[in-house]
Amino acid sequence: MEKIRWGILATGWIAEQLAEAINNQPDAVCLAVGSRSQQSADAFGGKWNIPRRYPTYEALAADPDVDVIYIATPHNLHYENMKLCLNAGKHVLCEKPLTVNAAQAQACIDLAREKGLFLMEAMWMKFIPAIRQVQKWIKDGRIGTIRLVQANFAFNIPFDPKGRLDDPALAGGALLDMGIYPATLAHMILGKPDRILSAAHFGETGVDELNSAIWQYDRGAQAILLSTQRLERPCDAIITGSQGYIKLHENFWHSQTVTLKQSGSKPEVVQLPYEGNGYGYQVREVHDCLRAGKLESAVVPLADTLEIMTLLDEMRGQWGLVYPGE
Numbered sequence: 001m002e003k004i005r006w007g008i009l010a011t012g013w014i015a016e017q018l019a020e021a022i023n024n025q026p027d028a029v030c031l032a033v034g035s036r037s038q039q040s041a042d043a044f045g046g047k048w049n050i051p052r053r054y055p056t057y058e059a060l061a062a063d064p065d066v067d068v069i070y071i072a073t074p075h076n077l078h079y080e081n082m083k084l085c086l087n088a089g090k091h092v093l094c095e096k097p098l099t100v101n102a103a104q105a106q107a108c109i110d111l112a113r114e115k116g117l118f119l120m121e122a123m124w125m126k127f128i129p130a131i132r133q134v135q136k137w138i139k140d141g142r143i144g145t146i147r148l149v150q151a152n153f154a155f156n157i158p159f160d161p162k163g164r165l166d167d168p169a170l171a172g173g174a175l176l177d178m179g180i181y182p183a184t185l186a187h188m189i190l191g192k193p194d195r196i197l198s199a200a201h202f203g204e205t206g207v208d209e210l211n212s213a214i215w216q217y218d219r220g221a222q223a224i225l226l227s228t229q230r231l232e233r234p235c236d237a238i239i240t241g242s243q244g245y246i247k248l249h250e251n252f253w254h255s256q257t258v259t260l261k262q263s264g265s266k267p268e269v270v271q272l273p274y275e276g277n278g279y280g281y282q283v284r285e286v287h288d289c290l291r292a293g294k295l296e297s298a299v300v301p302l303a304d305t306l307e308i309m310t311l312l313d314e315m316r317g318q319w320g321l322v323y324p325g326e
Ligand SMILES: NC(=O)c1ccc[n+]([C@@H]2O[C@H](COP(=O)([O-])OP(=O)(O)OC[C@H]3O[C@@H](n4cnc5c(N)ncnc54)[C@H](OP(=O)(O)O)[C@@H]3O)[C@@H](O)[C@H]2O)c1
Pocket: 010, 011, 012, 013, 014, 015, 034, 035, 036, 037, 040, 041, 072, 073, 074, 075, 077, 095, 096, 097, 122, 124, 164, 170, 176, 177
């Protein structure tokens, strides 16, 4: 079997995790890395055994031997980076959030379809064994009809006005970086809400440091979602149904411990470890799709990615948060 040849665009924290995950796949090779500087490309390439090291993203996209590019830049750059790669004829796996807003996401989806190229948001949570198990329990009716999803993503990250999370120019703030996980979990379980009520507290640079939302479903369900980059609290998620509840222990988006409590029974605590650093599943999904000639993943469909972006837009709209250049 021919190896799938990856290019990695950017050399930050998450790019390191994916380089490790790709290197662990027997049917893949990290062929090239692109960075804003030759020095970073060389350092990253040396560390992860990547032979081709480019000082620009454009040079990476132009490498004729790269099959698929993984984009790992700050959120605000995903849009232009995706356009660069798709226009160069590359399949793309792009970090979450796919873009800063739904209009940009739609444009990238349209471009991928027009070019006949694979595109997926790197929503690794959806491949984590604990998450898959929870979906199966819900589908099997183990806790009855789902009425409530509560999910919290709360890290206390030191304030840095030039850092990715606090700089509005980099589309900083908790919602797009962290809140996308509670939102994706709620959407995965309950779908699109009928109404949203959301509020945020802004930090010194004007991005959301703390936000919460109630997603209301006319059929009698709610999702209560919180994300913050300035407070620490347990990052758990609890899904409650008419006949019990499921708890994803922290950190819920890559939980390895799940409690199933069915009405009338004792809680059952199940350990569900994941392989490696947990990022390999989505890499394998890309491989499976490419080998099958599929242009999108059934686990992370583009329609879901787009719909979640519209919900995040709605939340930001309620707070009046607009990023520069939007
Ligand atoms: N799936 C996950 O678990 C997970 C975890 C963390 C982050 N993420 C996502 O991954 C993306 C990157 O996050 P990260 O934590 O890896 O960020 P990071 O450590 O700050 O790295 C971002 C990289 O992007 C490049 N870059 C290009 N323009 C930049 C700019 N103006 N400022 C800063 N960096 C710039 C840099 O690489 P070069 O210098 O090489 O060009 C930099 O190393 C975000 O969209 C985030 O949401 C996902």
